[in-house]
Amino acid sequence: MSREPRGVQSIEVGARLLMALAEQAEPMMLRDIANAAEIAPAQAHAYMVSYRKSGLVEQEEATGRYRLGPFALMMALAKLRGFDPIGVADRRGRMLCDETGLSVAISVWGAYGPTVVRVLEVLGEIHMNTRPGTVYSLTGTATGKLFAHYLPEALVSATLRQQRSEAARSRIVGSAVDLRQVQAEVDFVGDHGYAVTDSTPVPGISAISAPVFEVGGQLSLALTIIGRDDVIDRRPESTHLKALLAAANDISAQLGHFEKPEGRMAAPANASAGRRPRRNEDDKGLT
Structure with missing residues (x-):
């Protein structure tokens, strides 16, 4: 077994300091940064001096608090230029597929609703009729x-x-169907952070879906595990669910989001791609 190459300890300590700043929305006092990085304030101050000189952090003159600086922004923008949420989800989704022995679907918002962009199947498990381009109903x-x-x-x-x-x-x-018919199941998502279907829309096949968020807390995509009813474990304490949520959180973190948002979110950037439907008498009462 190969060993992890030896790194530079001071850089690793410095990374903890920067991570502490990145995880806070507000400027921080030196002692709070040091506590988060688990080092002495005097040691943290030496890092902050160098970081200020390089532009990685800046310090408020009035309060002495620190926040990320312009060079940190340049680094973030460079990262965003190579932003590939589907690629990140695909790589982590394949790990989830191997870990659970279940098929995985990656879906984004499309012109007609949730649209599958990747299907990662387990050989010999099930033959799904889900393929890239498949559109899922919002209620079924x-x-x-x-x-x-x-x-x-x-x-x-x-x-x-x-x-x-x-x-x-x-x-x-x-x-x-009318959204009110499945409102309890939609509300379940807000309470538990995932959605479940039992033998629907395909009899004998069930699924669990978890959200992946990107920078700013916007929903980026859905990660869904799919399997036979007698194989997939849909219980709250199941290892399948834990593995799915861990994968979704990992992808969110790689996309720059670390906290679960509350309530409804802004429309996806591509929401306008859908054609606006004409209202008719059958639409009355829809929520």
Whole structure:
């Protein structure tokens, strides 16, 4: 077994200081930064002096508090230029697939609703009829209910009307019903941080879906594990669920988000790509 190469300890200590600043929205006192990095304030001060000279941090003249500086912003922007949420999710999703022995679907918001962009299958487990380009219903799938909880009500209502239209039914997987019929399941997402379906929309096949967030707390994509009812463990204490949530959190962290947002979120950047459906009598009463 190969050993981890020896690193530079001072750089690792310095990284803990910068991480402490990155995790706080407000400027911090030196003692608080030092406590977070688990080093003495005097040692932390020496790092801050060098970081100020390099532009990694800056110090407020009035309060003496520290925050990340312009060079840290340049580094963040350089990282964002190579931003690839799907690639990050694909790599971590393959690990999740190997860990659980379950198939994994990665979905984003598309013109007609939650749309599958990657399917990672386990050989010999199940043959899914889910493929890249598959659109999930907002009310009949675990992935859909996840998006229904986190996205704005107006966007969800408009998309659901579109999904319920005669023209869209043939390309939507899962039932498209009045949102009030599944409101308890949508609210479950907010209380527990994931969504579950039992033998729907495919009999004998169940799924668990977890959200992945990006910088600013916006929903980036959904990570969903899929398997036979007698294989996938949907209990709150299950190892399958724990592995899924750990993977979703890992991807979120790699995309720059470290905390679970509360309530509904802003519409995705590509939400306008969907065609605005015409309102008709069947749409009355939809929420």
